[in-house]
Amino acid sequence: MTKTNDNRLTLAKDLVTALEQGKEASVDTLLTEIAGVQEGQLFQEVGKLTRQLHDTMTGFSVDSKITSMTEHDIPDAKERLQYVITMTEQAANQTLNVVEDVLPVSEQLNQKSQQLSEKWGRFLDKEMPFEEFKSMSAEITDYFQKSNGSLQQMQDGLNEILMAQGFQDITGQIIKRVIDLVQDLEISMVELVRISGRKGSESENINEPNLPGPVVPGVDDKEGDVAASQDDVDDLLSSLGF
């Protein structure tokens, strides 16, 4: 600044001398030079602002938590939620398939038992000829045999519907994690707004969950450190002497 001041003083003195001596050409040159000093200061200010902006931007991107969230957690969360859709869809389809399979079976059973019940009533009222009684007996025997299989099929179906409900636990755990992520993100955004006026925020450590939870195919099994199936678990345990 002092140097610039000195420079300006010299320029001013030279300008006065030139004006007194009537040297028009020198006056013009000196005026241009004085204006140049002004411009130089302006450029310096712009330069400073640019540097500040640059530092702030760098400050943003080195905040490791935000970086990790945008680069890793958010796409990760998208895949996790996609998996939730897949799992709920599978469970719904599995349930609907069983219901569609079992409903006609139960309808048939119902129909047949109504028919037989009506015949049985006529037999009790002694309104049935012997020939028809013989055919009814055969029908009843047949009904017992078939109903065994049908009831077993219905029981298996109900068990399958039961198992299909397991999705709720898995998807619940996954959604809880995504909620946690959204919460973390919110906290980080608030923090970002708070520090954006200042420089030099200390970056936080990324805290890995100590319980990774359900394995989402394509997300959690990339590093090969998870058991992809019950067989993997069994192999690992048997290698440990189980």
Add this chain to the structure above:
Amino acid sequence: MDKNMKILVVDDFSTMRRIVKNLLRDLGFTNTVEADDGKTALPILEAGGIDFLVTDWNMPGMTGIDLLKAVRSNPNLVDLPVLMVTAEAKREQIVMAAQAGVNGYVIKPFTAATLKEKIEKVFERIDG
């Protein structure tokens, strides 16, 4: 294997507890009690009378692995058979559970056949 044995099912998701209970009933085990995390499970275990523990890992309050450790450090419960049924599938976790003294490990989602097989295996080893 005594079909009348008393089984404690511990999971924070009630749907999963219902599934496990229904599967156990289907396998002939009708004597079941429930708890929603380690904290509520431990007093039930300490009160005595539980013959088999089926527990999840990731639960609020007290996790299944901490419950397992508490069980193994209690002289009255040290031999209680414990089956872990969990979505936690990291190799290091399975090793950790094995080291803590788990008797069987089933990862979710599982099938009725897997649960049956693992329960049978747990008691085969204990009875045999």
